[in-house]
Amino acid sequence: MTEPAPPHAPPLQQSVLAARQNLFSTMLDAMTDGVMVVDDKMRVVVTNRALREILLLPPGSHGRPLNQVVRQAGLDEAFAQVLSGEGTRNLEFVHRGLQDRVLDVLVVPLPDHEHWGHRALGVVRDVTERRQLDRMLMDFIANASHELRTPTTAILGYAETLVDAAPKDPQVLAGFHQTIYRHAQRLSTLLAQLLELCRLDDETYRxxxxxxxxxxxxxxxxxxxxxxxxxxxxxxxxxxxxxxxxxxxxxxxxxxxxxxxxxxxxxxxxxxxxxxxxxxxxxxxxxxxxxxxxxxxxxxxxxxxxxxxxxxxxxxxxxxxxxxxxxxxxxxxxxxxxxxxxxxxxxxxxxxxxxxxxxxxxxxxxxxxxxxx
Ligand SMILES: Nc1ncnc2c1ncn2[C@@H]1O[C@H](COP(=O)(O)OP(=O)(O)O)[C@@H](O)[C@H]1O
Ligand SMILES: [Mg+2]
The missing domain is CATH 3.30.565.10 (Histidine kinase-like ATPase, C-terminal domain)
Structure with a gap:
């Protein structure tokens, strides 16, 4: 959805403009990132298909104030700042729709135009899956480190005691050895399983x-x-x-x-x-x-x-x-x-x-x- 060519252009120029406009909106709609243009009155004047899909925008959002189209104070503020000449803004927020989506938005000023005046462009990327993957990876690392720490600490503790002051009682001594052995086995199993998981995750795994x-x-x-x-x-x-x-x-x-x-x-x-x-x-x-x-x-x-x-x-x-x-x-x-x-x-x-x-x-x-x- 882009706006029509200016009405005052002569006929030939009109058709060239219309063709260009067509090309422009086709290109915009082919993009996977959402795109929106907001004018100096904070109204949404251009959106592409990806944006409408990401934000689940109803038809007829053009010309409406940004804060009614997307209720997100941070986004409003970012556009206002960019429109008042404060460079570019990048922000990430959770958009609450049918399903919560994490959106990354880059807002940049557009060159001034005598016909349009001040405008700013927002490029909206849905980073929900990437953030979920990041979180899963962090959880995995935290879990794996935690599991590695338990046997490592036990082995270190018992081995240290053996080095410093080995118990004289053969039964106690055997108990120490067994504990170290059990934890070493645990470490070895864990490492083998982690390696197996890496192997399975590898794209070249056959x-x-x-x-x-x-x-x-x-x-x-x-x-x-x-x-x-x-x-x-x-x-x-x-x-x-x-x-x-x-x-x-x-x-x-x-x-x-x-x-x-x-x-x-x-x-x-x-x-x-x-x-x-x-x-x-x-x-x-x-x-x-x-x-x-x-x-x-x-x-x-x-x-x-x-x-x-x-x-x-x-x-x-x-x-x-x-x-x-x-x-x-x-x-x-x-x-x-x-x-x-x-x-x-x-x-x-x-x-x-x-x-x-x-x-x-x-x-x-x-x-x-x-x-x-
Ligand atoms: N045959 C089973 N009977 C009861 N619980 C089981 C059985 N198999 C698996 N579980 C449960 O599922 C969990 C996950 O199993 P698994 O991935 O093999 O991990 P683990 O290393 O704990 O064996 C186990 O911790 C256990 O709680
Ligand atoms: Mg098991």
Whole structure:
């Protein structure tokens, strides 16, 4: 929406002006930044499409006072200052509309014109997403630093005592060593998970897809976790379904996914809590659902919505004690997404949880026959 050519121009000049005007408004409307021009009476005289979309302006905003079009005292003030010859202004504010948007506005004076007089141009950029990303990054750094500090402080403290005055009692000494070992393990897990997240976030990250025998993946993972399970008096049972073939996936990613799910099942099931099961069943003709089922502490409906977020833990104290930092499921979710699969949880507090992963069969991808029976 731009204004018409001045009425007093001769006909030929009129048509040139109109063409120029057309070009000008097409260019303005093609811009992704919002643009507005305000005159010396503080009225909005030009807007482009992006501005009208960002501010959800109703038709007929032209010629109206700026403070009625956008109710933002700071913006009014910035235009007033620029119009009174105070150079340029840059400001950021939250525009309250259907959804709050963070807007960055640059206000610059326009050259004076005998026909128009004084005017100022405002370039409005919607920086909501950028600010959200900034905040997420800061939260992530704060969380990661906090998680790194706890084990580091513990290791330093115990190591210092060992150097200065090692306890004579062999039992106490062994306790110190164990504590240092436990915290070092925690550090190592955290760093491995952070590296995995960086790898996943990297735009050049690619999975190595091949036909993978799920049973062999699960066998490797169960073997890795057998000691952890038996220390808790739990048994791990994998029930495979013979008619299910191989999946089209990245073997390393599958190992990380199921290791995390099984580890959680063990961690969040009280000792002696019976059996943890992995079951498979076909889903349609081209997919398979693999479920990790425990009869542990369970997860409330509210928490189920958040457990896939980075650093989210239902019970911080308990999880930390068990060496968790709340990154496992976020990595699992990202890997399953990369695999083109899906993951869901169903759980009842005090009853147990089931995490189900849906994967594509290699056969469905035209990658070889189903596994021989
Ligand atoms: N099988 C489960 N049973 C109960 N709670 C679980 C289970 N798996 C995950 N959780 C909850 O989800 C949170 C996030 O899991 P995860 O990302 O793997 O982090 P953590 O490092 O704490 O294991 C855990 O802290 C726990 O509260
Ligand atoms: Mg975990």
């Amino acid at each position: 999975m190595h897809f091949e036909a993978v025998d799920l049973e062999s993946v699960l066998a490797v993972v169960v073997e890795q976790l057998a000691d952890m399970a038996s220390e808790s008096g739990l048994s791990l049972q994998v029930s495979t379904s013979p008619q299910l073939g191989r999946v089209w996936a990245d073997r390393g990613a599958l190992e990380i996914v199921f290791a995390n799910l099984l580890q959680n099942a063990i961690k969040y099931t009280p000792p002696g809590g019976g059996r943890i099961e992995v079951r498979m069943r076909p889903e349609g003709t081209s997919r398979v659902q693999v479920s990790v089922i425990d009869s542990g502490i369970g997860i409330s409906a509210e928490d189920q919505l958040r457990i896939f977020e980075r650093f989210y833990r239902v019970d911080r104290g308990r999880s930390r004690h068990m060496g968790g930092v709340g990154l496992g499921l976020s990595i699992v979710k990202q890997l399953v997404d990369h695999l083109g699969g899906a993951i869901e949880v169903s759980s009842q507090v005090g009853r147990g949880s089931t995490f189900s992963v849906v994967l594509t069969l290699a056969e469905a991808e035209g990658r070889g026959p189903a596994k021989a029976l």
